[in-house]
Amino acid sequence: MLLDHGERILTASEAIFRGTGTKLSGKVAGIHWHYGTRSHAPELTAGYYNTRFRDGYLPIASMFARHGVIFNFTCIEMKDWEQPGDAQCSPEKLIKQVILATRKAGVPLAGENALPRFDQDAHNQIIRNANLRLPEDSGNTTVEPMCAFTYLRMSQHLFHPENWRLFVSFVRKLAQGQATSNSWEQEHRDTDKFVHAGGPMVQEAAALLH
Template identity: 65%
Template sequence: MLHSRMPSIRHILFAHLVSSMCSIPLPRWVVEEIDCNPDLAYTDKHGRRNYEYISLGCDTLPVLKGRTPVQVYADYMRSFRDAFKDLLGDTIVEIQVGMGPAGELRYPSYPESNGTWRFPGIGEFQCYDKYMLSSLKAAAYSICKPEWGLGGPCDAGCYNNWPEDTDFFRREGGWNTPYGKFFLEWYSGMLLAHGERILSCAEGIFRSTGVKLSGKVAGIHWHYGARSHPSELTAGYYNTRFQDGYLPLAQMFGRHGVILNFTCIEMKDYEQPAEARCSPENLIKQVVLAARKASVPVAGENALPRFDEEAHRQVVKNSRLTYEDDPHGTVYEPMCAFTFLRMNQNLFQADNWRHFVQFVRHMAEGNTNVGEIHHKASELIHVTQPLVQEAAAALA
């Protein structure tokens, strides 16, 4: 990953990933511990285990050779800080703190790697390991409803269902009943508590090092148009037609001074399958507004490898959102940084590189004069040609 300082306060990061299926497994010794105690892994209602991340249900229990998972995470962060102390604040200016699968603060509700889930399935709740079930049981007993603590909703369907296939997620389904609200508050509350623990550790460990901290929230835009927002609910975001699930997340990030990193910044609604009621544009607006209310800076990234002007234009637009609720028409710039995925040979093709240079200048200068940007970009394309050839050869 390369970091490029821009003329404005905005930073652009360039990420080179081989494919969208990036696999960074847990350390071998942790996998061995899970093999001995499978309940350390997230578990769905069918008993399938997920090895992407340790279940947050055991965050504070000494299940890893006498240490808690949070202690292990903290030890790793301290080791990183000590090993790279001479680079922190200068060469390393930001550290993204992983808080779940793919580094995102969420449950692994839509596992892609083994074909269990396919877009745009609603996913499944991940609360069936013994530690999560113990917490759910205690929460149910605390409100004198022990029957609500036996497991997740039994009518929430399977990974590849759609909302109306299920009694829980359909328009007037169980998600909006007293039981549904209880379960979703507990499930999302567990995720928020996990984020608090991890970010609290990170804040203390990297304090006074000069680096900024960021954390990633998933851009789950499919079925956003459904009242229940099922795909967000199974991932742990209690966001529905009647409930803002992103303000509590933003407030939690704000308490620790952490940048909120969000994806799907390049997407438009009309590009998505209409029947899945996707709305990345409205989702981005909701998340950015929540961050604004919590005074939290937002960093963005594209979800798909896009090299076209239309996607670049959408990124620029989302970096300068104006809200109708602001009587002064103030332009709020949510993106303090942007990560461009993916740096590969396609980026360095003539047309793609020309579009990209225009895009970078537009982001850096905040200039809306397309003609001027095009003229300046043409000059830069000529100047950077040797670097482009060198980069393309390195990625071959």
């Protein structure tokens, strides 16, 4: 039913936006709860027919590929060990499954963070996942990283001086495709340039969010 609905929506979207140069993307929820169980009940409840014996994301990725739609996935910042142990969550394994499905289907992948995170650990996890290599790549050097990333979300917390400094550094590293090899001192100096240059804009944005 979910795939049938997707076909109807994407067919209509193609007809509306054809020839406009608009990039379409489809959001797929990162339902990682009980991913480690045989049944994957939360995913099934949401309509994603993904179990231990069936890949539920490859059909979605293939549908997006047929319609030229970007596959947009969430929970990119999450790590397995951060989740409640008794819930058998595994966002990391889920992300790897989705990345593999998009590569098999030949569809671009975009990402989002699920929670408002401002710490460097979350930023580094996003960078790793945005450029993740899988054993199934078999040495393929042409594997594309995520085509886009949406950082959620703008708030007063983001514009706290230390959070903003970390965010500026994160954006620079994400644009470069990996964590920089610069020393801490050099990275701090480089980030400082952007922090100070954007100071007035940041103050204005923070004031508007009050």
